[in-house]
Amino acid sequence: MYSIVNQKRYWNASYQICWVLKESNSRDESFHVQRWVDTYLPVDKKVPRRIALSSYGILQGAEDAEDLDAYDDEVKASLRDIAWINIGEHPGGSSTSWSRLEMLYAQNRIRVLAEMEAAKPDIVIFGGTCSLLWNDLVGGYFSYHLQHLHFHDESLDERAYQDADDEGPLFLEMPHPGVRKWRDQEYASRIIRMVSAWERGAYDLEMEW
Numbered sequence: 001m002y003s004i005v006n007q008k009r010y011w012n013a014s015y016q017i018c019w020v021l022k023e024s025n026s027r028d029e030s031f032h033v034q035r036w037v038d039t040y041l042p043v044d045k046k047v048p049r050r051i052a053l054s055s056y057g058i059l060q061g062a063e064d065a066e067d068l069d070a071y072d073d074e075v076k077a078s079l080r081d082i083a084w085i086n087i088g089e090h091p092g093g094s095s096t097s098w099s100r101l102e103m104l105y106a107q108n109r110i111r112v113l114a115e116m117e118a119a120k121p122d123i124v125i126f127g128g129t130c131s132l133l134w135n136d137l138v139g140g141y142f143s144y145h146l147q148h149l150h151f152h153d154e155s156l157d158e159r160a161y162q163d164a165d166d167e168g169p170l171f172l173e174m175p176h177p178g179v180r181k182w183r184d185q186e187y188a189s190r191i192i193r194m195v196s197a198w199e200r201g202a203y204d205l206e207m208e209w
Helices: 007-012 033-040 046-060 073-081 098-119 130-138 184-200
Strands: 017-021 082-086 123-127 146-151 159-163 170-174 203-206
Touching: 007 073, 017 046, 017 098, 033 073, 033 082, 046 073, 046 082, 046 184, 073 082, 082 098, 098 130, 130 170, 146 184, 159 184, 170 184
Parallel strands: 017 082, 017 123, 123 170
Antiparallel strands: 146 159, 146 203, 159 170
16 A cells, blocks of 8 residues: 555554654655655654654553664664555645645545555554544544543643544544654654553543543
């Protein structure tokens, strides 16, 4: 499938992790983000570096990302263990306005949703894109009955969702991995700690929020 970086590694991973992001930052119209990630493991760039730290921490059952080094061979190789879906099919600039993102989703909606469905993820991490897909998650396309996970650790204040009937993946709603307000390890640690809390059942499901 187009969104999966490396088929063999993805399906052999302990979790199938799917990232849903905005659009690639490139001037090359032929740029293929999954091929680029698989070939170069480009942790010299902020976005793939944070994705590597987060994904490796999840797959290795780490407590957080504070002791992880994105340039370690095993950590950066975790970029091959994921599915990477961009809302924009073709590269764009270094930033994407909300109006442009809405237009891109309208154009690419069926592709994006079909790629997510085919990846059969256990965990979906939205990088600033969750609200775009929300109506299709709870209505039109997937029709999940999503509930909010209220984590017992009050410091975990990003939103996470799970189907009331335990169908489908864990959904994490995060800012885009290019966000400036956190260090790399802080960004990744929040994701790792949310997944760990989910694994341990350290949360309550909220019907209304």
